[in-house]
Each structure stands twice: as C-alpha cells, then as structure tokens.
Amino acid sequence: AQTVTQSQPEMSVQEAETVTLSCTYDTSESDYYLFWYKQPPSRQMILVIRQEAYKQQNATENRFSVNFQKAAKSFSLKISDSQLGDAAMYFCALGYNFNKFYFGSGTKLNVKP
Amino acid sequence: KAGVTQTPRYLIKTRGQQVTLSCSPISGHRSVSWYQQTPGQGLQFLFEYFSETQRNKGNFPGRFSGRQFSNSRSEMNVSTLELGDSALYLCASSLPASNTGELFFGEGSRLTVL
Numbered sequence: 001a002q003t004v005t006q007s008q009p010e011m012s013v014q015e016a017e018t019v020t021l022s023c024t025y026d027t028s029e030s031d032y033y034l035f036w037y038k039q040p041p042s043r044q045m046i047l048v049i050r051q052e053a054y055k056q057q058n059a060t061e062n063r064f065s066v067n068f069q070k071a072a073k074s075f076s077l078k079i080s081d082s083q084l085g086d087a088a089m090y091f092c093a094l095g096y097n098f099n100k101f102y103f104g105s106g107t108k109l110n111v112k113p
Numbered sequence: 114k115a116g117v118t119q120t121p122r123y124l125i126k127t128r129g130q131q132v133t134l135s136c137s138p139i140s141g142h143r144s145v146s147w148y149q150q151t152p153g154q155g156l157q158f159l160f161e162y163f164s165e166t167q168r169n170k171g172n173f174p175g176r177f178s179g180r181q182f183s184n185s186r187s188e189m190n191v192s193t194l195e196l197g198d199s200a201l202y203l204c205a206s207s208l209p210a211s212n213t214g215e216l217f218f219g220e221g222s223r224l225t226v227l
Binding site for chain 2: 043046105
C-alpha cells in the first residue's frame with residue numbers, strides 16, 4: 001500500500017528565516033513522482049515543486065528546494081527567506097501513472113512578521 | 114486561460130439525498146481527477162477520467178460515481194448521502210500527454226450534509 005506521512009501538523013517560521021517541512025512515504029513501485037502542493041486559505045491548491053523519483057538531483061524552484069532521500073523514502077521541503085505569502089497548508093503527494101496521487105494530511109505553515 | 118471551474122461552490126444537503134458536482138477543466142486538459150478533502154485526512158483520491166473513460170479509482174463505496182463528457186467536463190455524484198460525506202470536493206485537471214504531471218485544482222465544492 002502507498003502512504004504519505006507528514007508528521008508536523010503545524011509549524012511556524014519568522015519572516016526571512018528558513019523552514020523545513022518533512023514528508024515520508026512508502027511505496028513498492030519504482031516509477032513515481034513526488035510533489036509539494038500549497039493551499040492558501042480559501043484559495044486553490046497550487047504546485048510548489050516536483051521531483052521525479054529516477055532523478056538523483058534535488059529539485060529547486062527559486063526559494064523552494066527539496067531534499068529527496070530515495071532509500072529513506074523521505075522528501076522534505078525547504079523554504080528559504082520565508083515571506084508572509086508563504087503561509088498556507090502544504091501537502092506532500094506521491095503520484096503514479098494515470099494521475100493517481102496520494103496526499104499527506106498536510107502541514108499548516110504560519111509565517112510571523 | 115480560464116482555470117478549473119467547479120460548481121456549485123457551496124451546498125447543503127440532508128442525509129439520504131443525492132448530489133451532483135460539476136467540473137470544467139482547463140481548455141485542452143483531458144484528464145480530470147476528483148479528491149475528497151476533510152480536516153486531518155488530507156486529500157483522498159476518488160477517481161480519474163481520461164477521454165470519457167475511468168482509468169483509476171480510489172477506495173470509496175459505490176455511492177460515489179463519476180463520468181466525463183466528450184468536452185472533458187466531468188461530474189461526480191454521491192447518492193444516499195451520509196454525515197461523513199461532508200467535505201470539500203476538489204477537481205483537478207492535467208495535460209493530456211502527462212500521466213503524472215502537475216495537477217491544476219479548482220476551488221472546490223464544499224458539501225455539508227445535515
């Protein structure tokens with residue numbers, strides 16, 4: 001069975017500081033993708049960053065980067081220089097063929113000015 | 114380019130009733146997925162449609178069903194509503210050539226069952 005676990009229900013970070021959100025997953029498949037999605041309050045969920053499991057290099061998108069440890073089945077998200085607009089629910093997701101995604105329960109990120 | 118549109122945005126039903134939710138994907142997107150979001154449970158996959166065919170299905174009872182039309186618009190139906198069906202139902206679409214690419218989400222339909 002495929003599972004995605006986010007063990008931090010809520011986190012806080014000071015503006016301009018760095019924060020890391022944790023995610024672990026379990027799968028027996030070899031071909032899969034990992035994602036971090038952001039859901040701002042009362043707004044649409046949007047993609048933050050995507051990682052193909054076959055790629056060893058960690059993905060980076062501006063202030064967002066991941067630490068992908070395939071053997072440990074760990075996929076953490078680092079947000080550098082945190083901004084007030086980063087406050088949201090963050091979901092880690094495991095994706096397979098035909099767009100079947102498994103999502104974690106989410107981490108609520110608070111950004112303090 | 115218009116985003117994913119879901120209707121209705123909010124609705125209230127009573128136990129035993131049925132409900133139909135609609136989703137219009139981004140133009141050109143042929144894959145449409147549905148998710149149920151509840152507090153503490155995150156998002157749970159309901160089903161995915163591509164070219165009017167259900168390609169994937171989650172672990173929900175048969176009361177949850179869906180379909181996709183030739184214009185890629187999709188509907189999901191929940192029959193014999195239960196209190197536990199209260200949730201935010203999210204629709205997501207993706208590019209036709211992408212089997213595991215980015216999902217583009219709608220704002221959701223918030224269903225309350227009394």
